[in-house]
Amino acid sequence: MQTEAMIYLDEVLFEESLDEDSVKQLRDAASLPGLHGRVLGMPDIHSGYGLPIGGVMAADAEHGLVSAGAVGMDINCGVRLLRTNIEAKSMNRSRLEQLVAAITKRIPTGIGTATPDRRWRGQILEKIFTHGSQAVVEEGWGRLRDVEHTEENGRLAFANPDALGKTMRRRSGQLGTLGGGNHFLELQEVVEIFSPELAKILGLELGSIAFMIHTGSRGFGHQICTEYSNRMAKEAPQHGIRLPNKGLAALPIDSQxxxxxxxxxxxxxxxxxxxxxxxxxxxxEAFTEVFGQKDTDLGLDVVYDVAHNIAKFEEHDGKKLLVHRKGATRALPPGHPQNPSVYKSTGHPALLPGSMGTSSYVVVGLPPVVETFCSVNHGAGRVMSRGAARRNITEQEFKASMGDIVTNAENYRQVIDEAPLAYKDIDRVVNVLADIGMVAKVARVVPLAVVKGSGE
Incomplete structure (x- = not known):
């Protein structure tokens, strides 16, 4: 190995959920040249394509490599959290079902679904490629605060549409859709506040409703990763790069x-x-329909939006690095200059979903998080593959784990691979970094209603 690999786990997670494939993938990543510091595995680590999910790898910006597989197929899969002024006790089952219906009639779910609104094609799509969520807000679909409360203000400035091939562009027609797999829309109740002071700054109140969005770049990002991984594998030998496996295909950052x-x-x-x-x-819009009030009166403010499949140029240890985060979330500590002004003194929130039947957490990074290039886990992490979940989890077990949570799934088989039993214990996973002072827990939320799409 060119550098060391390190995984953050407690004894139970080490014994019960660490798989050999994940360890091998971390070791393989640590054999790449031009890395800075250790290759890291977060507490939710599990095997993926190339770098394991829950992996962090920092490359020297001048002499290092970039790897498409170390970012992942679903580029900028990420999480956004909205806060509301609505009390959870006002949400009976009938209203939850109404809200799920109002959402699903507006937002297509499942693999392969296309953009239902033709406004997001043509010239505006070109602007979205370069300006991200800013372009959407400028069309009247949002508030200025939404952009300010998004990582990188919702835009990476080095986007280059000329680097998109024809097939990539053909797969860019899925804006406004959720997708399948672990993506979700979730109505939640704030059930525990760990830091009243931090929760107040974030606008989270005990007993209030929150809403979480988890999705990414859909088939567009998948196509980019696929095509560029193949190109990297083909061109790597020309640069004298010996790849440990195709999933970690990489090229010099400064190469064409x-x-x-x-x-x-x-x-x-x-x-x-x-x-x-x-x-x-x-x-x-869905909340306005169900509650008969303006969305601004209901709150529905963006607390934060953060990516967990991404590569970005950042400064760490006084050096410019390209930090690959795959299934890992940025968590800047208090005082970091890249924090939004409202979170300058606290650090921006990191959003850590559990599963469709368990808690999710809102945390903030603390000063020691610089050890991990300001990275934390992105959720609970799988403990069971999708195939194993389909084979082993029974209908009774699934229904028992979901309790009274409202879902849009017509048949449990549509989402059995996303059952809570397929995931690690989110409480334990979050506590790994909390117990060593890397993050501070702010709030815990639980699902009341979940919208999922079928397919991986």
């Missing part, structure tokens, strides 16, 4: 192929920020 990937990846990052912005507007 490396620069092209970064430009295309940034287009997908911006596209995903725009997708979550469009969905936010549609969710606000």
């Amino acid at each position: 192929g490396g620069q092209a990937y970064l430009g295309a990846m940034a287009c997908a990052v911006n596209y995903a920020f725009a997708n979550r912005q469009i969905i936010t507007h549609l969710v606000r």
Whole structure:
């Protein structure tokens, strides 16, 4: 190995959920040249394509490599949290079902679904590639605060639409759609506040309703990752790079192929920020329909929007690095200059979903988080593959784990691979970094209603 690999786990997670494939993938990543510091595995680590999910890898910006597989297929898969002025006790089952119906009639779910609104095609799509959620807000679909409360203000400036091939562009027609797999829209109740002071700054109140959005760049990002991974694998030998496996195909950052990937990846990052912005507007419309009030009267403010599949140029240890985060979330500590002004003194929130039947957490980074290039886990992490979940989890077990949570699934088989039993214990996963002082827990939320799409 060129550098060391390190995984953050407690004894139970180490014994019960650490798989050999994940360890091998971290070791393989640590063998790449031009890395800075250790290759890291977060507490939700599980095997993926190339770098494991929950992996963090920082490359020297001048002499290092960029790897499409170390970002992942769903570029800028990420999470956005909305706060509301609505009390959870006002949400009976009938109203929850009405809200789910109002949302699903506006937002298509499932693999392969296309943009229902033709306004997001043509010239505006080109602007979205370069300006992300800012372009959507300028069309009247959002509030200025939405952009200010989004990582990188909803836009990576180095996006280059010229780096997009024809097939990539053909797969860019899915704005305003959720997708399938672990993506979700979730109505939540704030059930626990760990820091009243921090929660107040974030606008989260005990007993109030929150709304979480988890989706990314859809088939567009998948196509970019696929095509550029193949190109990297083909061109790596020309640069004297020995790849440990195809999933970690990489090229020098300053090479033509490396620069092209970064430009295309940034287009997908911006596209995903725009997708979550469009969905936010549609969710606000749904709330207005069900409650008969203006969305601004209901709150529905963006607390934060943060990516967990991305590569970005950042400064750490006094050096410019390209930080790859795959299934890992940025969490800047208090005082960091890249925090939004409203979170300058606290650090911006990191949003950590559990599963469709368990808690999710809102945390903030603390000063020691610089050890991980200001990165934390992105959720609970799988403990069971999708195939294993389908084979082993029974209908009774699934229904028992979901309790009274309202879902849009007509048949449990549509979402069985996303059952709570397929995921690690989110409480334990979050506590790994909280117990060593890397993050502070702010709030815990639980699902009341969940919208999912079928397919992976």
